[in-house]
Amino acid sequence: MEIEKPYVSSELDRAESAEIEALIASSQQPYPDPVAWIDEEVQRNILVTAIDSVINWGRRSSVWPATLFPACCAFELVATAASRFDISRFGMELMRASPRQADLMLVAGTVTWKLAPALRRIYDQMPEPKWVVAMGACAISGGAFRGSYSVVPGVNLIIPVDVYIPGCPPRPEGLLHGIMMLHRKIARDTISKKGQDD
Amino acid sequence: MTKPLSGPEVARQIGEQSPDAVTGFDETAIFVHSEALLEVARFLKESLEFDYLTSITAVDYFEYFELVYHLTSIKNNYSLVLKTRCAKGEIPQVPSVVSLWQGADFQERDVYDLMGIAFDGHPNLKRLFMWQGFQGHPLRKDFSGGAQD
Amino acid sequence: MALKTEPLVINMGPQHPSTHGVFRMRLVLDGEVIVDMEPIFGYLHRGIEKLAESKTYLQNIPFTDRLDYLASMSNNLAYVLAVEKLAQIPVPERAEYLRVIMVELMRISSHLIAVGSLLNDMGAFFTPLLYMFREREKIMDLFEMVCGQRLTYNYMRFGGVSHDIPEEFIPALKRFIDAMPGFIDEYDQLLAENEILLARTKGIGVLPADKAINASVSGPVLRGSGVKWDIRRADPYSIYDRFDFEIPTGTTGDIYDRYRVRIEEMR
Numbered sequence: 001m002e003i004e005k006p007y008v009s010s011e012l013d014r015a016e017s018a019e020i021e022a023l024i025a026s027s028q029q030p031y032p033d034p035v036a037w038i039d040e041e042v043q044r045n046i047l048v049t050a051i052d053s054v055i056n057w058g059r060r061s062s063v064w065p066a067t068l069f070p071a072c073c074a075f076e077l078v079a080t081a082a083s084r085f086d087i088s089r090f091g092m093e094l095m096r097a098s099p100r101q102a103d104l105m106l107v108a109g110t111v112t113w114k115l116a117p118a119l120r121r122i123y124d125q126m127p128e129p130k131w132v133v134a135m136g137a138c139a140i141s142g143g144a145f146r147g148s149y150s151v152v153p154g155v156n157l158i159i160p161v162d163v164y165i166p167g168c169p170p171r172p173e174g175l176l177h178g179i180m181m182l183h184r185k186i187a188r189d190t191i192s193k194k195g196q197d198d
Numbered sequence: 199m200t201k202p203l204s205g206p207e208v209a210r211q212i213g214e215q216s217p218d219a220v221t222g223f224d225e226t227a228i229f230v231h232s233e234a235l236l237e238v239a240r241f242l243k244e245s246l247e248f249d250y251l252t253s254i255t256a257v258d259y260f261e262y263f264e265l266v267y268h269l270t271s272i273k274n275n276y277s278l279v280l281k282t283r284c285a286k287g288e289i290p291q292v293p294s295v296v297s298l299w300q301g302a303d304f305q306e307r308d309v310y311d312l313m314g315i316a317f318d319g320h321p322n323l324k325r326l327f328m329w330q331g332f333q334g335h336p337l338r339k340d341f342s343g344g345a346q347d
Numbered sequence: 348m349a350l351k352t353e354p355l356v357i358n359m360g361p362q363h364p365s366t367h368g369v370f371r372m373r374l375v376l377d378g379e380v381i382v383d384m385e386p387i388f389g390y391l392h393r394g395i396e397k398l399a400e401s402k403t404y405l406q407n408i409p410f411t412d413r414l415d416y417l418a419s420m421s422n423n424l425a426y427v428l429a430v431e432k433l434a435q436i437p438v439p440e441r442a443e444y445l446r447v448i449m450v451e452l453m454r455i456s457s458h459l460i461a462v463g464s465l466l467n468d469m470g471a472f473f474t475p476l477l478y479m480f481r482e483r484e485k486i487m488d489l490f491e492m493v494c495g496q497r498l499t500y501n502y503m504r505f506g507g508v509s510h511d512i513p514e515e516f517i518p519a520l521k522r523f524i525d526a527m528p529g530f531i532d533e534y535d536q537l538l539a540e541n542e543i544l545l546a547r548t549k550g551i552g553v554l555p556a557d558k559a560i561n562a563s564v565s566g567p568v569l570r571g572s573g574v575k576w577d578i579r580r581a582d583p584y585s586i587y588d589r590f591d592f593e594i595p596t597g598t599t600g601d602i603y604d605r606y607r608v609r610i611e612e613m614r
Contacts, residue, residue, distance in 0.1 A: 249560050249561070250560050250563065251563050252563065252565075253563075272560060299561055299562075299563065300558070300561045300562045300563075301561065301562045301563020301564070302563070304388075305563075312396075325389075326388055326389060327388060327389035327392035328389060328392070329389070336394060336397055337396060337397060341397075
């Protein structure tokens with residue numbers, strides 16, 4: 001049955017590819033990693049510290065991931081979420097599909113230039129505070145596919161990354177270690193520094 | 199056991215049907231002219247019952263491109279390899295077999311995207327893996343947009 | 348008075364919980380019915396063939412793992428068989444048997460995920476998937492005993508496999524095989540008579556046999572459409588000709604048949 005398409009496929013394709021080319025051109029330098037936890041001598045007053053610890057406890061105890069499932073690492077992610085290496089004990093078993101309801105973006109797998117605008121858009125749609133974890137060698141630096149014509153050599157060219165978890169794919173224990181590092185980072189965050197970077 | 203049909207026998211049958219189509223054969227494959235490809239494919243599908251197209255790939259030898267079609271007959275359990283050559287050029291043209299086997303649709307788009315061989319008669323020949331504005335055809339040997347090593 | 352309606356174009360994008368991996372579709376909807384669909388691929392095109400051009404044959408084996416990461420051993424085997432055929436390398440018998448064991452375990456593991464994800468998408472949010480993953484963890488433990496990796500194995504080599512199996516492997520494998528049919532029965536019992544599953548899968552997504560053949564479909568999808576074609580039987584590679592097994596097929600080619608074919612294959 002022939003249906004008249006209400007859009008012209010080639011126009012949409014051209015618009016999308018223009019977007020991809022623009023992103024490639026603008027992503028030649030990596031974003032600096034947010035270094036919130038190295039900065040220890042920030043002046044904070046007592047009131048803010050107490051509020052900080054409560055807020056940080058709340059934030060880190062139930063970080064909801066918005067996952068991007070590109071490739072093989074996704075299966076280690078789902079295996080971590082499964083019953084043996086339970087991610088639910090950290091409060092993270094709700095993989096929110098919608099980025100508007102998520103705090104953490106776990107990039108698990110190879111990112112290609114074709115996927116990159118979608119990745120950037122999802123990152124932009126996440127509300128603050130948000131964190132990014134690059135899981136697996138492909139997300140950190142392109143991994144085994146670095147040098148290919150279509151692979152982004154490291155997702156930090158497109159979005160700022162907080163924690164890098166090496167491995168190909170990283171074992172679930174490695175992923176949990178990375179998540180615990182992220183929790184420690186969140187614990188040292190402070191609300192008096194909001195609006196400083198990005 | 200899938201019996202690979204032998205070169206000379208099938209070449210003779212094709213030759214009876216469409217003379218001058220076959221340019222050569224060896225014990226693994228049959229070579230045909232690219233213009234006669236559609237007729238030969240139709241003959242193979244209808245008379246010899248090759249109903250399943252296993253794959254279409256292309257190889258870049260430096261002076262020419264070679265397209266390789268792997269066909270299988272599920273009913274009779276045979277297989278056949280059909281090859282055709284086309285000259286290297288900007289975008290060489292070869293007839294499309296989509297009207298015979300619908301599975302050729304995406305495979306031909308794949309070959310167009312990565313090797314730059316265009317298929318006439320294809321209903322929707324556009325790039326499959328790379329984005330539309332991508333310059334060049336990655337799997338050609340002279341492509342140099344990446345894959346540094 | 349007739350309502351004026353317009354078709355709605357929606358992008359079911361690369362990031363979506365149901366499009367496993369990164370598949371994208373542009374859908375044209377008329378109300379809630381999809382009337383047209385344009386699939387868009389390429390979001391995970393990593394240029395493996397191009398990278399493989401500049402590496403040795405041995406270095407390409409890990410690349411083949413990542414092609415279909417749910418069935419890495421099978422990809423390894425396909426590549427290794429091709430190279431062995433070209434270079435005419437003979438394979439010792441023990442290695443052949445090990446390869447078949449690994450590949451069949453991989454097949455079970457891949458079907459587990461397929462069935463689990465099917466049920467996940469149909470609304471049983473995570474429960475069947477978790478059950479499947481529990482079994483899959485057992486398989487992954489077996490693989491880890493053999494080659495040290497849980498997901499991308501790099502186990503096959505030209506002329507055999509990379510490591511021999513340790514002693515604990517065979518008893519563990521036997522325990523797994525004895526427990527598996529019981530697990531599948533338990534699973535099937537929970538689901539086969541489930542009304543929601545039946546209502547959502549019977550008669551939907553019908554792919555008739557002749558269209559399936561014309562469209563070059565292969566594997567469990569083809570067998571679900573009723574075509575009794577299994578390449579392990581039709582054109583045996585490795586030592587499959589010594590084994591006798593049944594080929595399950597479906598009848599109408601709807602989603603339920605494809606589900607049944609996978610369950611039966613696991614048995």
